[in-house]
Amino acid sequence: MSRIGKRPIAIPAKVTAEINGQQVTIKGPKGTLARVIPAPISVRQEGETIEVTPDNDSRLGRQRHGLCRTLVANMVEGVSQGFQKRLQVQGVGYRAQAQGKQLTLNVGYSQPVEIIMPDGIDVAIENRNTEIIISGIDKELVGNIAARIRAVRPPEPYKGKGIRYFGEQIRRKAGKTGKK
Incomplete structure (x- = not known):
């Protein structure tokens, strides 16, 4: 049995869970999330907690037990608190601008790169762009949107320029040495 999968998920105040077969819907102050849990896993609500258990002791059930519990726990945390990722833009002249649902990145290409945010995602710019x-x-x-933004200009190892996650350490390399 999965150690993570065994732990019950506490439902905070102002959050409601609705389980309809394999369909799990979580409603909270920040919004609503729904997900279909795969077949060898069952989800049930007992009072103020949600428990995720495998239907049988099959290999597939054991593999998905911890995963499904974490997916449901992330849904509960998302509708109650939300998630955020921070990215840093480093480089001379590199900057980001946000206008509504559109993010514009000036990161050394001949044209600015524009990324349109999907519904449910907000973008903000701080610290001098x-x-x-x-x-x-x-x-x-x-996480997917943050990875797409980082992939526009990943940090390079020689000068450290590019877009990186906040606090990410880049292994730096020495450049060429001159002739003596």
């Missing part, structure tokens, strides 16, 4: 904050209730979507 060098910090990007992506926030939303769906952890998977927030």
Whole structure:
């Protein structure tokens, strides 16, 4: 049995859970999330907690037990608190601008790169156009958008220029040495 999967999920105040077969819907102050849990896993609500258990002792059930519990726990946390990812833009002349649902990145290409945020994702810019904050209730979507933004200009190892996660350490390399 999965150690993570065994732990019950506490439902905070102002959050309601609705379980309809394999469909799990979580409603909270920040919004609503729904997900279909795969077949060998069952989800049930007992009072103020949600428990995730495998239907049988099959290999597939054991594999998905911890995963499904974490997915439901992330849904509960997302509708109650939300998630956010922070990115840093480093480089001379590199900057980011946000206008509504559109993020514009000037990161050394001949044209600015424009990324349109999907529904449920908010973007904010701080610290003189060098910090990007992506926030939303769906952890998977927030992480995917952050990875797409970082992929526009990943940090390079020689000068450290590019877009990186906040606090990410880049292993630096020495450049070429001159002839003597």
